[in-house]
Every structure is written in structure tokens, then in C-alpha cells.
Amino acid sequence: MSAVFDFFFGQYADYETSSIILEIIAVIFGLLSVWYSKQNNILVYPTGMISTSIFVYLLLKWGLLGDMMINVYYFSMSVYGWYVWTRKVDEEHVTPIARATAKEHLWSVIIFVATVLFVFGVYTYFEKWTSWTAYVDTFTTAVFFVGMWLMAKRKIENWIYWIVGDIISVPLYFYKGFTFTSFQYLIFTGLAIYGFVAWKKYLNNSPVPA
Known part of the structure; x- marks a missing residue:
């Protein structure tokens, strides 16, 4: 039993207790955020902002720049998403679930390429190409x-x-040695699959605009 525990959590032996507690709190709020997203609930954003704020602090402390940038971006997009999800498209309806348009698919490609180039530049500047994990x-x-x-x-x-x-x-x-965060992403995977199915069901049951 001890060997199994050490395999999963041994890397935390040298961590500060406060950092471990903060990671657990961030994971909990991260899970809540994905759950609310699956439910198409606006609480996805405040819970997500709490999680990302904590992770920004921890990842900066641990020197994981790429991961930190992801969470800074998450926080910023949460503010934007909160606005979009609550913005009324007419007097009664807010922005609905929908499929991406051709233009939005193009923008997705642009954002992807721009992000790769940006992260490449940051990692090169800070000389972070020291492990295969940097490429991933x-x-x-x-x-x-x-x-x-x-x-x-x-x-x-x-x-x-x-x-x-x-x-x-x-x-x-x-x-990387972050077992709690790894478990978080494992649960995220299941919730994301569930979320996709739920949103797809919603779209299939939604009336087609005339």
C-alpha cells in the first residue's frame, strides 16, 4: 500500500503544505467549473476563475511558464465568456449553444498557429526547451x-x-509530478465527453430557425 501511495504522491514529499492545499482547492473548483459547463450553467466562469487564479500563482511559483500562460488566458477568456453567455441576443434570449461557423473554424486555426508561435517564442527566450514536455x-x-x-x-x-x-x-x-492535477484532467476527460453528448443532444432537440 505504501509503495502505491509513494508512486502516486511521493513527489509531494518536498512540497510546502500550503501549495498542496492550494492545488487541491484549485482542482476542486476546476472540476466544478467543467461540471457547470456541461450543465450549460453560467457558474462555469466564477468557479473557473477561482481555479485558474490559484493555478497561475502555483505554476509561476513552480516555474511552469507554459501552464501558467494557459491559466492566465483561461482567466481572461472567462471574463469574456461570462459576458457572452449573459449577453442577450434579443429582449428574451441569451447567446445559445451553436455549432461553429466556417469563419470560426478558420479563426480556430489562426488561434492555434498563433499560440504555437507565441509559446515557442516564450520558451526560446527563457530557454525552456530542456525536456520533451516543453513540446507537448x-x-x-x-x-x-x-x-x-x-x-x-x-x-x-x-x-x-x-x-x-x-x-x-x-x-x-x-x-511532471502533479498527481492531483493529473487526476483532475482524468475526470475532466470524462466530463468533457459527457458535456459534448449533452450539448449535442440539446442542439438536436433545438428547433431549427426558419
Whole structure:
């Protein structure tokens, strides 16, 4: 039993207790955020902002620039998403769940490429190309940037990006030594699949505009 515990949590032996507690709190609020997103509930944003704020602090402290940038972006897009989700498109209705348009797919590609180039520049400047994880970080950062942008615009395709990024992040964060965060992404994967199914069901049951 001890060997199993050490395998999963041994890396926390040298961590400050406060950092471990903060990571757990961030994970809890992160899970709540994804759950609310699956439910199409506006609380996705305040809970997500609490989680990302904590992670920005922790990741900066741990020197994980790519991961920190993801969470800074999450926080910013949460503010934007909160506005979009509550903005009324007419006197009675707020922005609905919808499929991405051709223009939005194009913007997704642009955001992905721009993010890769940006992260590449940052990692090069700070000489962070010291491990294979940096290359994976670059890819997942771009994937998550697009996913967050599409979620803020309430497009169902956001779940596809989350699923891809979450699956990759499970072993990635475990390798980095953040077991709680790795478990978070494992649960995120299941919730993202569930969210995609729920949103797709909503779209299929929604009346087609005349």
C-alpha cells in the first residue's frame, strides 16, 4: 500500500503544505467549473476563475511558464465568456449553444498557429526547451486556447478540443509530478465527453430557425 501511495504522491514529499492545499482547492473548483459547463450553467466562469487564479500563482511559483500562460488566458477568456453567455441576443434570449461557423473554424486555426508561435517564442527566450514536455506543452496550450475561445462563444466544438487536451494532460501532469492535477484532467476527460453528448443532444432537440 505504501509503495502505491509513494508512486502516486511521493513527489509531494518536498512540497510546502500550503501549495498542496492550494492545488487541491484549485482542482476542486476546476472540476466544478467543467461540471457547470456541461450543465450549460453560467457558474462555469466564477468557479473557473477561482481555479485558474490559484493555478497561475502555483505554476509561476513552480516555474511552469507554459501552464501558467494557459491559466492566465483561461482567466481572461472567462471574463469574456461570462459576458457572452449573459449577453442577450434579443429582449428574451441569451447567446445559445451553436455549432461553429466556417469563419470560426478558420479563426480556430489562426488561434492555434498563433499560440504555437507565441509559446515557442516564450520558451526560446527563457530557454525552456530542456525536456520533451516543453513540446507537448506547446501543443496542449494551443489546443486549450482554441477550446476556451470556442467555449466562451458557446460553440459545441469546444468539447472536442477539451477532450484531446485533457487526454494528453493526464500522463503529462503525472510525469511532471502533479498527481492531483493529473487526476483532475482524468475526470475532466470524462466530463468533457459527457458535456459534448449533452450539448449535442440539446442542439438536436433545438428547433431549427426558419
